[in-house]
Structure formats: C-alpha cells, structure tokens
Amino acid sequence: MIVTDASERVRHRVRALGFADVVVDTAAEAVATADLVIACVPVGAQGLVAAEIGPALKPGAIVSDVGSVKAAVVRDMAPHLPAHVQFVPAHPVAGTENSGPDAGFAELFEGRWTILTPPDGSDPLAVRQVATYWEQLGAKVEVMTPEHHDLVLAITSHLPHLIAYNIVGTADDLAAVTKSEVIKFSAGGFRDFTRIAASDPTMWRDVFLANREAVLEMLGRFTEDLAYLQRAIRWGEGDKLFDLFTRTRAIRRSIIESGQETAAPDFGRRASPARERVPVPRPYGAGE
Amino acid sequence: MIVTDASERVRHRVRALGFADVVVDTAAEAVATADLVIACVPVGAQGLVAAEIGPALKPGAIVSDVGSVKAAVVRDMAPHLPAHVQFVPAHPVAGTENSGPDAGFAELFEGRWTILTPPDGSDPLAVRQVATYWEQLGAKVEVMTPEHHDLVLAITSHLPHLIAYNIVGTADDLAAVTKSEVIKFSAGGFRDFTRIAASDPTMWRDVFLANREAVLEMLGRFTEDLAYLQRAIRWGEGDKLFDLFTRTRAIRRSIIESGQETAAPDFGRRASPARERVPVPRPYGAGE
Structure with a gap:
C-alpha cells in the first residue's frame, strides 16, 4: 500500500x-x-x-x-x-x-x-x-445513485452534525449560564451532542457546502417539526409530546437490533472519571 | 431502606x-x-x-x-x-x-x-x-436557586432531549428515505441522538411542561442560531461554518478534561455487532 x-x-x-x-x-x-x-x-x-x-x-x-x-x-x-x-x-x-x-x-x-x-x-x-x-x-x-445517497446521508449524518454543532454553539454563547455550568452538568444529555460537534471542521464545512440542497430540505422539515413541539410546549399539549416520545423509542430499538448501535445503556459509558482519565487525543485536522 | x-x-x-x-x-x-x-x-x-x-x-x-x-x-x-x-x-x-x-x-x-x-x-x-x-x-x-437550576438544565439537558426526540421524529416521517435506510446508515451520526430519544416519555413530557419558560427561551436561541447556519449554507459562506465548527471542539475537550465524559473515541463503542448482540432491555416506563 x-x-x-x-x-x-x-x-x-x-x-x-x-x-x-x-x-x-x-x-x-x-x-x-x-x-x-x-x-x-x-x-x-x-x-x-x-x-x-x-x-x-x-x-x-x-x-x-x-x-x-x-x-x-x-x-x-x-x-x-x-x-x-x-x-x-x-x-x-x-x-x-x-x-x-x-x-x-x-x-x-x-x-x-x-x-x-x-x-x-x-x-x-x-x-x-x-x-x-x-x-x-x-x-x-x-x-x-449519488442523488439518493445525498438525501439519505443528509438525514442520517449531515443534519445530526449540523444540529450538534449548533446546540454546542448556542450553549457556548449563553451569558445567564456559565461555561463552567454547561460543562459540569453536561451529563444531563448535552455531552452526547459534543462528540460529533468535535468532528473535523474542514471536512464538515465542505459537506454542508457540497450537499446544500438535501441538507436545506431536511433542515426545513426538522425546523417545521420543532415548531410543532415548541407550540405544544407553549400551549401545554402534553399528549402531542408523549406521542412523539413514545414513537422515537422504537427507532432506537430497531437500530440496536440491526447491529448498528450498542445495546449497553449510556453507550456503555460507565467508568468513573478517576479511573478513565487518559490523555485527550488532539486529532490531526485535515490539511494540516 | x-x-x-x-x-x-x-x-x-x-x-x-x-x-x-x-x-x-x-x-x-x-x-x-x-x-x-x-x-x-x-x-x-x-x-x-x-x-x-x-x-x-x-x-x-x-x-x-x-x-x-x-x-x-x-x-x-x-x-x-x-x-x-x-x-x-x-x-x-x-x-x-x-x-x-x-x-x-x-x-x-x-x-x-x-x-x-x-x-x-x-x-x-x-x-x-x-x-x-x-x-x-x-x-x-x-x-x-430553583430558577437558576431550571435555566442551566434547560440548555444542558432539556433542549438536547427535545432536539433528539425531534430529529428522530423527522427521520421517521420521511417518505424519500426509508426507515430501513435510516437504520442502516445511522452510524453516520444519527444513532447518537437516538439514545436520549429513547428516554421515558412520561418523565420527559412532564419536564417540558414544567420548565416551559426556560425551555422556550433556550429553544428560541437555538433556532435563531440554526437560521444563521442555514443562511450560511444557502449562500455558501464556508467561513461562518468553519468558525463555529472549530469553536465547538474546545467545549468537548473541556467536558472530557472535567471528567464528565469519556475520552474514548466514539464513546468507546467498538465491539462488532456480532460479538455484542445482547437482548435489548425493555425498560419499565414510569407509571407502569
């Protein structure tokens, strides 16, 4: 090779x-x-x-x-x-x-x-x-086909990355909640998003520019759905939230059953911080 | 006890x-x-x-x-x-x-x-x-204070859950991309979101209804930031994307260094599907 x-x-x-x-x-x-x-x-x-x-x-x-x-x-x-x-x-x-x-x-x-x-x-x-x-x-x-690939990956990969980058940015910009608090209490769910938001910036900039149409299409659907949830929260419509939250569990089960995800709770993240403290890798960025 | x-x-x-x-x-x-x-x-x-x-x-x-x-x-x-x-x-x-x-x-x-x-x-x-x-x-x-807690958790826990539930719902509703494709290609990033979107529906319905004001505030900021990225993609402004994607990496490093996250790449998810195929837990829901 x-x-x-x-x-x-x-x-x-x-x-x-x-x-x-x-x-x-x-x-x-x-x-x-x-x-x-x-x-x-x-x-x-x-x-x-x-x-x-x-x-x-x-x-x-x-x-x-x-x-x-x-x-x-x-x-x-x-x-x-x-x-x-x-x-x-x-x-x-x-x-x-x-x-x-x-x-x-x-x-x-x-x-x-x-x-x-x-x-x-x-x-x-x-x-x-x-x-x-x-x-x-x-x-x-x-x-x-290349076109179908780009549509499939827009929802299974590109949009998840965009949303993850975005929420980490939103959290970073807050004044009412300090950066130290975001970090301390990230085990509430936030830290799951930071993994893919730590991906290579050059690679991902290029992905969004190169798959613009499909990403914008999926993003449009995502924000439409999010507005529906936002409205349900504002008006106290708990049944709409409950229905979605029940439906989404089934998808994870399917992904686990298909072998594309670990069945271990919390991704198997279990070790205590003291035991697993290892040097944080500083990855090479593309083009370095 | x-x-x-x-x-x-x-x-x-x-x-x-x-x-x-x-x-x-x-x-x-x-x-x-x-x-x-x-x-x-x-x-x-x-x-x-x-x-x-x-x-x-x-x-x-x-x-x-x-x-x-x-x-x-x-x-x-x-x-x-x-x-x-x-x-x-x-x-x-x-x-x-x-x-x-x-x-x-x-x-x-x-x-x-x-x-x-x-x-x-x-x-x-x-x-x-x-x-x-x-x-x-x-x-x-x-x-x-309870009020500050609710603001901190709105960004570190409640909004991440809402977004995860939402994108899994968006993917589930697509006609152009089949459910089987979403599952097969979920390793591109999507599966990270399905973990928290598999959380207890009753618990999470109640969280959003009970912390409405703080969640709507954080959600407002999130969608504002997302609109900025959407515009950057539409107009091909790669520098705006690159700047955010670079900033978000630092947050993950801080979370790892604080001991709130594993430093293992991909959450340490490594075993091949055949080796780790274990029964999928069917958790008790609250109120069962």
Whole structure:
C-alpha cells in the first residue's frame, strides 16, 4: 500500500506508525503504479486531487474515494479522470470524531455499511472489486445513485452534525449560564451532542457546502417539526409530546437490533472519571 | 431502606432484585417512620405524592426528590408538606435512557453532580445531610436557586432531549428515505441522538411542561442560531461554518478534561455487532 498526504507532518506520522508499505510526497507519485486509488480528502478538495492524479493514472486503474457527499464528488472528479480508468465512488458510513493517521483502528468498518455510487455504464467488475475491498474490511455494501445517497446521508449524518454543532454553539454563547455550568452538568444529555460537534471542521464545512440542497430540505422539515413541539410546549399539549416520545423509542430499538448501535445503556459509558482519565487525543485536522 | 411504587409490577420487581429492606404498597406507609424521604416520580406527579405523604411524615423528617425541574416541584410539593419537616429538593444530573428498578447500577452517580435547591431559611443541617447522602453515592454537590437550576438544565439537558426526540421524529416521517435506510446508515451520526430519544416519555413530557419558560427561551436561541447556519449554507459562506465548527471542539475537550465524559473515541463503542448482540432491555416506563 502506497500512502501520501498533503501535510508533511501527517506523512511523517504515517511512516512512524508503519501501516503503509511506502509513503511518497505527491499524489501523482502515489497513483502511478496503483491498481486501486482511494482519495481520502475533504469533499471540497476532491476535484483538485482528481486534477492532480488524472494524468498519472495507469490504464485499467480503479479510482474511488470515501467522501460523505457523492453527487458533488462525481461532478468534481469525473471530468479529470481519463477514459482508461474506472471511477467507483464510495462512502464508508463509519468513523469517529477523530481524524488523521492515529484515529484509525482495525475494527472501524466491521458491520458498518459502505455505499457505492457507480455512474451509469460502469464496469460491473470494477464495482465488484471495490465492493470486495470494503467487504474484506468487514463492511456490508449497498449500491445507490449519488442523488439518493445525498438525501439519505443528509438525514442520517449531515443534519445530526449540523444540529450538534449548533446546540454546542448556542450553549457556548449563553451569558445567564456559565461555561463552567454547561460543562459540569453536561451529563444531563448535552455531552452526547459534543462528540460529533468535535468532528473535523474542514471536512464538515465542505459537506454542508457540497450537499446544500438535501441538507436545506431536511433542515426545513426538522425546523417545521420543532415548531410543532415548541407550540405544544407553549400551549401545554402534553399528549402531542408523549406521542412523539413514545414513537422515537422504537427507532432506537430497531437500530440496536440491526447491529448498528450498542445495546449497553449510556453507550456503555460507565467508568468513573478517576479511573478513565487518559490523555485527550488532539486529532490531526485535515490539511494540516 | 423502605421502597414503594405506584405500580404493583415494579414493587414485585424491586422485591425480586432485593435492594430494598422493605417494599410497601403505599407512599403513606413508606414514609411513616422515615428520617429521609426521596420522591422519585415524574415531575408532574410530585404534587400528588406530596399531598399523599404530607400527613404521614414524622416530625423532623427531611423530604427530598430527584426531579429534573425544580421551580415547579417546589411550587407543587411545598404547600403539602407540614411545617415540622425540612424540604431539600435535589436533582442528581446522571442517568441513562433506561428507567425502572433494573436500570440502576452502583456507579451511576460516581463523579456526577447533584444540584440542591433548598428554599430560603432552610435548616443548614438538613441541607448538609442531603449533600452527604449524595456524596456517599460518589456524587459532587452544588447548591443553587430553583430558577437558576431550571435555566442551566434547560440548555444542558432539556433542549438536547427535545432536539433528539425531534430529529428522530423527522427521520421517521420521511417518505424519500426509508426507515430501513435510516437504520442502516445511522452510524453516520444519527444513532447518537437516538439514545436520549429513547428516554421515558412520561418523565420527559412532564419536564417540558414544567420548565416551559426556560425551555422556550433556550429553544428560541437555538433556532435563531440554526437560521444563521442555514443562511450560511444557502449562500455558501464556508467561513461562518468553519468558525463555529472549530469553536465547538474546545467545549468537548473541556467536558472530557472535567471528567464528565469519556475520552474514548466514539464513546468507546467498538465491539462488532456480532460479538455484542445482547437482548435489548425493555425498560419499565414510569407509571407502569
């Protein structure tokens, strides 16, 4: 496996961790002899990477990616790729709030889904090869159009991140409640939101800009529903609240039964602070 | 320790689990000989419980609770309590999405905060005794007014729950994205919200009705901030998104450093689904 990164610091770290056979300085060098190329960069940088690697790709190579948005990636990458390569965009729906070479671990994709969005007329063999790659990492694979992918991820990933970032910002701006109080009493529910609100800022800025239409559509529905709850609270309509709160429990049960979530209460978060006090990782940001 | 519950099924389960010395059928029986009475019922039922136990309380007893809202609880309980008892309302800011006698565990309050909101003129000795009770369970104790408590919890607990319930409802109502897709691809962030959206519906209905003003105030700020992000996405203002996303990371670091959150990435959720497939608990709902 040949690895490169735009950041010298990251390349150095990958060498130190030793999970690549070779670490090279440029993307063009990295792809020259590759049968499968996977671009792992923020969505907004994928067009630039495609432009850089396009002329260096060998005939018959497969080009893929891991971007969280697919229609914009197809739009930005495809024009730079030569006709003699196969383009099979991919999105592994897995990850943590951390990023960079230290954030990976062997089980990351186990039991999670990877979505492939091959363009019409793709070579079925290339699609199967990319599917096999992810399956060997433990993932399950589903194929859909880029447009449908972007709609599905807008509700299952992009909107949750936007809302999490937003509430953490709202809390940070309060004057009547101090920052120290927000932190102390975060176990009441707030801290659940801070995990995804600690995700890489560059990656997520690009996601929202690249999947604008679908995110705005889902956000519109969310705020409409929230206004309904707000009105129910103002007018004391407890039955409307109770009905929703009962319905939402069933969804969590389904997610747990499907194996996409742990059944352990509180995510299994159990250790006392004193016992689990370990250094807080300072993740590498993208582009560092 | 004497325990009671309005539900015969729950009383039976408490007897079977064996953590109470005595399980009795009525609240009046339960409190008759008690030095410390802790009412653990949904906020909307606390006035009824106070009315029931008021005449049965022995002189010098301390009455406390665990309600998530404090001003409404003081308003509803205090009038029913005789002058010869001390009233020290409490809120342990800890818990999981589960409820009922099977949901407890010994470390639940370790390192978490319990907030006391004693009325003006409370006996300092009674306040100290309730503080000691919680400290012996591993909690740290802070004292504040009921009104300030309700403002702090509106942002650290009530609004997060409302938003989580809401987005899970929004996802459930979509036609363009199937329920099966929401479940499969929930690892993109959505599943983090489903944990608190699986909390007890009765308890949470009561919280929103009882803390209406503070919740509406925080909700107003949240939607204002969300409209700002929505506009930034629509107009492609990536810098505004990036600035917020950078600021929110610092809050999570503070929460981890304070010991209120695990430093393990992804909440330490790591096991593969096959290995961790355990029966999904069906929590007892309040009032069952």
